[in-house]
Amino acid sequence: xxxTKPLEDLIEEFRKFPTIGPKSAQRMAFTLLKKTPxxxxxxxxxxxxxxxxxxxxxxxxxxxxxxICEICQDxxxxxxxxxxxxxxxxxxxxERTHEYRGIYHVLGGIIxxxxxxxxxxxxxxxxxxxxxxxxxxxxxxxxLELVLAISLSTEGEATMLYIKRLMSQFGDSRIxxxxxxxxxxxxxxxxxxxxxxxxxxxxxxVVA
Amino acid sequence: xxxTKPLEDLIEEFRKFPTIGPKSAQRMAFTLLKKTPxxxxxxxxxxxxxxxxxxxxxxxxxxxxxxICEICQDxxxxxxxxxxxxxxxxxxxxERTHEYRGIYHVLGGIIxxxxxxxxxxxxxxxxxxxxxxxxxxxxxxxxLELVLAISLSTEGEATMLYIKRLMSQFGDSRIxxxxxxxxxxxxxxxxxxxxxxxxxxxxxxVVA
Numbered sequence: 001x002x003x004t005k006p007l008e009d010l011i012e013e014f015r016k017f018p019t020i021g022p023k024s025a026q027r028m029a030f031t032l033l034k035k036t037p038x039x040x041x042x043x044x045x046x047x048x049x050x051x052x053x054x055x056x057x058x059x060x061x062x063x064x065x066x067x068i069c070e071i072c073q074d075x076x077x078x079x080x081x082x083x084x085x086x087x088x089x090x091x092x093x094x095e096r097t098h099e100y101r102g103i104y105h106v107l108g109g110i111i112x113x114x115x116x117x118x119x120x121x122x123x124x125x126x127x128x129x130x131x132x133x134x135x136x137x138x139x140x141x142x143x144l145e146l147v148l149a150i151s152l153s154t155e156g157e158a159t160m161l162y163i164k165r166l167m168s169q170f171g172d173s174r175i176x177x178x179x180x181x182x183x184x185x186x187x188x189x190x191x192x193x194x195x196x197x198x199x200x201x202x203x204x205x206v207v208a
Numbered sequence: 209x210x211x212t213k214p215l216e217d218l219i220e221e222f223r224k225f226p227t228i229g230p231k232s233a234q235r236m237a238f239t240l241l242k243k244t245p246x247x248x249x250x251x252x253x254x255x256x257x258x259x260x261x262x263x264x265x266x267x268x269x270x271x272x273x274x275x276i277c278e279i280c281q282d283x284x285x286x287x288x289x290x291x292x293x294x295x296x297x298x299x300x301x302x303e304r305t306h307e308y309r310g311i312y313h314v315l316g317g318i319i320x321x322x323x324x325x326x327x328x329x330x331x332x333x334x335x336x337x338x339x340x341x342x343x344x345x346x347x348x349x350x351x352l353e354l355v356l357a358i359s360l361s362t363e364g365e366a367t368m369l370y371i372k373r374l375m376s377q378f379g380d381s382r383i384x385x386x387x388x389x390x391x392x393x394x395x396x397x398x399x400x401x402x403x404x405x406x407x408x409x410x411x412x413x414v415v416a
Contacts (some may be wrong), residue, residue, distance in 0.1 A: 004262060048249065050215055054212060
């Protein structure tokens with residue numbers, strides 16, 4: 001004896017999400033059953049609409065409900081600064097800082113031989129294509145900064161190295177590669193930092 | 209700048225579930241976007257079907273997709289043993305033991321003045337009605353056992369006390385009230401048990 005079939009199906013659907021175990025899936029299914037029919041319909045409709053309308057920006061691969069995303073469309077953003085991120089989540093994290101005023105390029109992943117993700121699986125051809133178009137329109141004295149905002153994991157470093165090589169093959173001296181600074185998180189206790197972070201923070205120390 | 213509107217809506221919907229924080233909601237939304245349109249449609253359909261088809265059993269308030277649940281319909285179940293549980297979750301937990309062969313009555317809650325749940329909010333009138341019908345059909349020498357499978361929290365004890373009084377008002381000597389034994393969990397270390405559980409286990413000790 002288990003739950004009635006439609007309920008078992010519902011629990012099973014929730015269990016397909018990552019980090020949702022049997023107890024959480026059960027709790028979510030019961031929560032849903034407690035809603036009004038209108039609320040449940042709205043939930044189902046929002047799910048379908050999200051899938052239907054959300055597309056990748058054809059320029060930077062951010063998520064958007066039109067062809068080109070809001071950031072790429074925004075004339076106030078500096079197109080000469082392109083921040084390269086692994087995912088849309090990282091893009092949003094950077095946007096939340098309200099510091100960066102350039103545009104983005106979302107790789108859609110990170111080189112990871114263990115997970116079978118190679119450079120070909122990332123949006124890198126699209127990156128070189130858009131950079132070529134942009135460089136063709138730029139003045140010879142202008143600079144195009146690529147900010148690598150990728151985490152310093154093994155996969156992240158491999159990806160950054162790959163992009164670095166790709167850009168040197170490009171051979172355009174107007175491209176300038178930078179990457180995010182690594183060090184102690186602001187406000188964190190020194191003895192809570194892992195050794196690598198601490199070592200990097202020490203290495204990259206600045207005049208006080 | 210946040211996510212595109214349909215995605216924000218989707219994340220917001222997932223956040224409405226208990227224990228789902230912003231990060232989990234975001235992860236679930238992204239997982240959903242990675243599915244094929246067919247998978248997403250299936251998910252939405254299962255949600256709507258669950259809400260549409262799942263009803264409460266008109267006899268015991270278990271969840272069912274017909275009028276009377278499978279347990280109440282099963283002729284092999286002993287209708288002279290009615291186990292009273294707080295929720296369908298508890299019913300399923302008991303069913304998983306494969307020990308109990310009687311039927312159920314789901315209260316749909318527990319008396320909790322703090323949460324504003326009184327005896328009137330529970331399926332108690334329905335309990336006395338069904339018991340009355342059953343007693344009318346029973347022989348004078350038969351017994352009807354009500355097993356209170358309710359946790360020993362303050363609310364649980366209040367609920368059990370209420371049902372006990374309700375049954376004594378009923379004044380039918382064929383009704384026999386029992387409740388689950390409380391003691392050490394099987395396999396648990398003695399020093400991990402809380403004092404109340406340990407005291408109860410000591411009190412209820414049996415000949416070895």
